[in-house]
Structure formats: structure tokens, C-alpha cells
Amino acid sequence: MMLLDLPAAPDPMPPLDKKALAAxxxxxxxxxxxxxxxxxxxxxxxxxxxxxxxxxxxxRDGELYVNGRPLTRQWAEQLREQVPELASDVDRLQAMRAEWLDSPPQDRTLALAGACTDPNCHTPH
Known part of the structure; x- marks a missing residue:
């Protein structure tokens, strides 16, 4: 018999930049x-x-908005420059947007609620 290691706890939650969140x-x-x-x-x-x-x-128009703007390629590049450590999250959101654009536009106001799997994600859903 061997004891198994316990699973590691998620990384500590990053502090929330209240000024960036307010903007x-x-x-x-x-x-x-x-x-x-x-x-x-x-x-x-x-x-x-x-x-x-x-x-x-x-x-409601089927678009994915990030920080108040549609997540176009140009806006995604600007976000990567502003917050480089979240580049993989921008990539994930871009993939989600591309998937949405492949299907007919529909109300996507609740679509992100079930899509979040990031343990460091602060969400109101």
C-alpha cells in the first residue's frame, strides 16, 4: 500500500486591479x-x-466584447500588449468568438457563464 499525494490547491487568486476593473x-x-x-x-x-x-x-447581437469593445484581431493585439500575462486568455476568448461567428447570431449574454473554467477567474456569474 502506498499513500497518494493530495491534489495541489489552485494558485492563489491574483489581486483585482480595481482601477482597471472600473475602467x-x-x-x-x-x-x-x-x-x-x-x-x-x-x-x-x-x-x-x-x-x-x-x-x-x-x-445580444452574438458578439463577444472585452473591456467594452468587440474582440477583433486588432483589439486582441492591443490587449496582449496591455496585459501580456493574459495573452493565453485572449487567445481562448478569440477562439470562442470565432466559434460564435461560425453559427447564426444569437443572444450570447449568458454564454460565458458556463464557459469559465479558470480557477483564477473572478466572475459575477
């Missing part, structure tokens, strides 16, 4: 006022260890 929330509220997303529904908040945050929301 992302402010940009997302503009989308709410424009009717593109629902208030706080299905949002995914991914903090960076050294500051910065990605706030992703699915839109």
Missing part, C-alpha cells in the same frame, strides 16, 4: 446603454497578476 466596467456600461449587452449577465472577469483585467461579456 472596463465603465466601457461595458456604454454597451448596456446601447442595448448590445445585458447588465452584468454572464460576465467573465480575468485579473492579471501585475495589474490589468479582462472583462468579457457576450452580446
Amino acid at each position: 472596463a466596467e465603465k466601457a461595458t456600461k456604454v454597451l448596456v446603454r446601447e442595448g448590445k449587452v445585458s447588465e452584468g449577465v454572464g460576465a467573465m472577469v480575468i485579473p492579471a497578476q501585475r495589474g490589468g483585467v479582462l472583462l468579457a461579456v457576450g452580446g
Whole structure:
């Protein structure tokens, strides 16, 4: 008989950059006022260890918005420059957006709620 090692606990939660989160929330509220997303529904908040945050929301128009803008290739590159340690998260969100664009547009306001598997993800869902 051998004792097995216990599974490791998840990494500690990175501190939430409140200034970056406030800016992302402010940009997302503009989308709410424009009717593109629902208030706080299905949002995914991914903090960076050294500051910065990605706030992703699915839109009523089938689009994926991150920090208040559609996740186009150009915006994704800018996000990678702003928060390089979250580049893999940007890649994951881009893959999700590409998958969404392959199917007919539909209300995606709740789509991120079930898609989050990141143990370091702060989410209101």
C-alpha cells in the first residue's frame, strides 16, 4: 500500500486591479446603454497578476466584447500588449468568438457563464 499525494490547491487568486476593473466596467456600461449587452449577465472577469483585467461579456447581437469593445484581431493585439500575462486568455476568448461567428447570431449574454473554467477567474456569474 502506498499513500497518494493530495491534489495541489489552485494558485492563489491574483489581486483585482480595481482601477482597471472600473475602467472596463465603465466601457461595458456604454454597451448596456446601447442595448448590445445585458447588465452584468454572464460576465467573465480575468485579473492579471501585475495589474490589468479582462472583462468579457457576450452580446445580444452574438458578439463577444472585452473591456467594452468587440474582440477583433486588432483589439486582441492591443490587449496582449496591455496585459501580456493574459495573452493565453485572449487567445481562448478569440477562439470562442470565432466559434460564435461560425453559427447564426444569437443572444450570447449568458454564454460565458458556463464557459469559465479558470480557477483564477473572478466572475459575477
